[in-house]
Amino acid sequence: MEARGKQGLRRRTGGILDAIGRTPMIDLSRLVGKGRVRLLAKAEFLNPGGSVKDRPAKYIVLDGLRRGELGTGKRLLDATSGNMGIGYSLVCAALGIPLTLVVPGNVSPVKMDLMRYHGAELVVTDPLEGIDGAILKARELYQENPKAYFYADQYSNPANPLAHYETTGREILVQTRRRVTHFVAGVGTSGTLMGVGRRLRESLPKVKIVEVQPAEPLHGIEGLKRMDEAIRPSIYAEDFADERIYVSTEEAFRVARDLARLMGVPAGPSSAANVAAAMRVASEIDEGVVVTVLPDSAQRYLHLLRNWGLI
Numbered sequence: 594m595e596a597r598g599k600q601g602l603r604r605r606t607g608g609i610l611d612a613i614g615r616t617p618m619i620d621l622s623r624l625v626g627k628g629r630v631r632l633l634a635k636a637e638f639l640n641p642g643g644s645v646k647d648r649p650a651k652y653i654v655l656d657g658l659r660r661g662e663l664g665t666g667k668r669l670l671d672a673t674s675g676n677m678g679i680g681y682s683l684v685c686a687a688l689g690i691p692l693t694l695v696v697p698g699n700v701s702p703v704k705m706d707l708m709r710y711h712g713a714e715l716v717v718t719d720p721l722e723g724i725d726g727a728i729l730k731a732r733e734l735y736q737e738n739p740k741a742y743f744y745a746d747q748y749s750n751p752a753n754p755l756a757h758y759e760t761t762g763r764e765i766l767v768q769t770r771r772r773v774t775h776f777v778a779g780v781g782t783s784g785t786l787m788g789v790g791r792r793l794r795e796s797l798p799k800v801k802i803v804e805v806q807p808a809e810p811l812h813g814i815e816g817l818k819r820m821d822e823a824i825r826p827s828i829y830a831e832d833f834a835d836e837r838i839y840v841s842t843e844e845a846f847r848v849a850r851d852l853a854r855l856m857g858v859p860a861g862p863s864s865a866a867n868v869a870a871a872m873r874v875a876s877e878i879d880e881g882v883v884v885t886v887l888p889d890s891a892q893r894y895l896h897l898l899r900n901w902g903l904i
Contacts, residue, residue, distance in 0.1 A: 609687050613640055613647045614760045618768050619858060619887070624851070624872055629880040632871055635765065638859070638890035642683045643676075643707075645761075645888040649784050650680030652756035653745050654688065662743040668693050668714075670735055670742040672727035674781070674816055675704035676889055677747055682711035693742070695731040697723050701815065703893045724781075725824045747782050748826035754788030761785065762792025765884055771797060774881035777838075777871040779805035779817045779863050783829035785886055790833060804834035805870040813842040813897065816863040816888060838870040845869060846901045849891065853903075859891040 616639050621632045637645035657663035668691040669681060678694040685692040692713045696705065699720035708715060716734070718726045728748065735744040747753050765773055776793055778786040790802040807814045810822045820829070842862070849865035852858040860868065864887035871885040891898060898904050 609641050610651055610684060613642075613651050615764065616640060618884075619856075621852075621856060621858070621868065621871075624856070624868070625875040627875065627879075630875045630878055631882045632868075632875050633769065633882065633884045634858075634864075634868060634871070635761065635884065635886045637886055637888050638861070638864070640680075642680045643889055643893070644679065645785060645886060646676040646680040647683065648680075648756040648760055649747060649750075649753040649782075650677060650684045652752040652759075653747065653750050654681070654684045654690065656750075656752040657743050657745065658688070663690055666691075667743045668741060669745055670731055671695070671745040671747055672724060672731040673700075673747070674724045674727075675700045675708075675893070676816060677782075678708045678713065679704060679711070681745070682708045682713040685713070686711045693734070695727040695734070697727045699723070701893050701896070703895075724818070728824055747784070748824070749828055751828065753782055753784035754791070754828055757785050757788025758792045759788075761886075762789040765789065765793065766796055769882055769884060772882045773797065773800060773884045775801045775803060775871075775874050775878070775883040777803040777805060777867055777874055777883060777885040779814075779867050779870075779886075779888070780820065780829060781816045781818050781863075782826050785888075787828055787830065787833060789886075801835045801874075802833065803870060803874055804837045805867055806837060806839055807866070808839040808841040808844075814840070814845050814862045814866050815894070815897075816861075817866060836874075838873060840866040840869045846898070846903065848872070849898065850903045853891065858887070860887055861889040861891050861894050862897065863888045864890070 618633045640647040672695045695716045793800045845866040848869040852860040867885040875883045
């Protein structure tokens with residue numbers, strides 16, 4: 594990863610920003626029922642903004658400040674399906690940076706309210722165009738007035754995977770005592786998969802990296818992308834993972850129910866999709882430590898869970 598981030602991204606921290614990261618692992622091995630296979634999940638919903646996106650939001654904003662792109666009156670601008678926007682709004686509020694976020698109209702109302710609560714200005718796009726429509730609108734706003742905005746572009750910003758390379762990946766190595774054999778993560782921006790995967794491979798060359806995508810082109814797993822039908826993030830490499838697993842919306846919501854009722858874990862749809870894929874990986878091995886990520890909790894998706902008859 595780029596050395597340039599290591600010094601600059603550690604500056605300007607303090608207050609709520611210091612609470613980001615160092616999340617615990619939850620042992621889900623009981624879902625697998627194989628004595629020599631452990632299934633662990635990183636509880637990223639315990640970040641102060643409630644999701645894994647707090648990590649790259651912090652890194653992207655601090656990198657923008659270090660490079661002089663922010664802190665001069667420019668507004669940070671980006672497209673988001675929700676969690677990154679909440680992370681941005683929290684970090685920008687803490688550092689006094691104005692913020693404009695472009696969000697598709699089908700984003701959870703709770704997520705929109707949380708972004709506004711921290712002072713973000715929202716531009717809402719056609720829900721039928723999804724996150725890709727929001728990305729195109731953000732690019733349009735930037736092209737119309739480039740002097741007004743720092744276009745953070747989480748989908749191509751190297752500070753996104755760098756956050757996970759330097760923090761999430763390192764934490765997983767420490768928490769598993771370097772015994773992790775498989776890492777499973779869904780892709781939206783792909784920052785988690787790419788950053789953690791690179792860190793683990795440097796330390797453990799035999800580790801297997803497993804990518805998770807929605808099974809359907811039109812799906813209900815908010816935060817994940819079906820790459821064949823989407824604008825591909827430039828930080829994403831199609832051949833990076835050792836294996837790719839597709840999870841249906843129905844399976845994700847079924848596993849979300851099981852996590853809540855059998856394990857007491859309040860998993861959101863993308864968290865449940867990750868666990869569903871990790872359970873498949875665990876079922877195919879005789880021994881190992883499978884690690885996945887719980888990007889956020891069920892609290893932001895109660896309306897969807899109700900629609901699926903889970904409440």
